[in-house]
Amino acid sequence: MNRYDFAGRTALVTGGAQGIGYEIAQRLLESNAEVTLWDFDREACEAAQRTLSSKGKVDIDIVDITDAEEVSRAAGRMATARGHIDVLVHNAGGSGPEGTVSTYAADDWRRVIELNLNATFYVNQAVVRHMSQHGYGRIVNISSIAALEGPAKAPAYAAAKAGVISVTRSLARETATQNISVNSISPAAVKTRFYDGLSETFVTTVLSKIARQRFLTVEETASLVCWLASEDNSFTTGENFNLAGARN
Ligand SMILES: NC(=O)c1ccc[n+]([C@@H]2O[C@H](COP(=O)([O-])OP(=O)(O)OC[C@H]3O[C@@H](n4cnc5c(N)ncnc54)[C@H](O)[C@@H]3O)[C@@H](O)[C@H]2O)c1
Secondary structure, eight states: OOOOOOTTOEEEEETTTSHHHHHHHHHHHHTTOEEEEEESOHHHHHHHHHHHGGGSOEEEEEOOTTOHHHHHHHHHHHHHHHSOOOEEEEOOOOOOOOOOTTTOOHHHHHHHHIIIIIHHHHHHHHHHHHHHHHTOEEEEEEOOTHHHHOOTTOHHHHHHHHHHHHHHHHHHHHHTTTTEEEEEEEESOBOSGGGTTSOHHHHHHHHHTBTTOSOBOHHHHHHHHHHHHSTTOSSOOSOEEEEOSOBO
């Protein structure tokens, strides 16, 4: 795997305690970034800190990203502790229950939108304010291929992740002259615990749409994220990158 040059850079990874976020944090550490993980799962976050510490300097903060005020305070804590926030990988999210538009419970809809879309706004807003002060920043938001395809059984998740791409584009335009880049990625299917609660039929349908006929790996996901988050990415902003393995 390639390593990037993140020496002297600080990186925040939300939802970094496990899954895709953990692997991104690991790759950033291996590339000499100082990493802070935000996650609301204290046990998983402390376990992640223990295993990642052998790779470099990793702090954790127990943050629920759906609490806008807590997010703002946590961004302030990181900026004070590290001096600056150079990289944000906003990865925390979750699919919520399966259901169609005609059957989805309104409370479930609101929860999924709050976690995946509103929290993206809270985290991006809180962090970009610090980046703007320092005239440098790289933001990567994690969307989903669902955003582009609108699966019948995950309407709230798909709508929220489409919103993530939209927030990404708006913020990219706002910050384009400040040496800040804001991009999103849309993975298809990565085998994490994300798939644990989903039905076998759902998983089979998901894989049947991938021409590569397999799950994307967390390592492959981290590769693209790290390039987008690196200083090398000095021009590309406001884009969404699919990690879809060619769609059938
Ligand atoms: N796995 C996939 O196939 C896939 C595909 C497309 C997009 N994604 C997106 O990638 C991201 C990571 O997915 P994953 O598969 O690694 O999931 P995961 O469930 O393994 O990890 C998500 C992490 O986010 C944390 N988290 C959840 N809600 C939170 C909250 N309110 N506040 C703080 N932390 C919170 C969890 O504790 C967990 O550590 C998600 O945004 C997901 O929607 C995943």
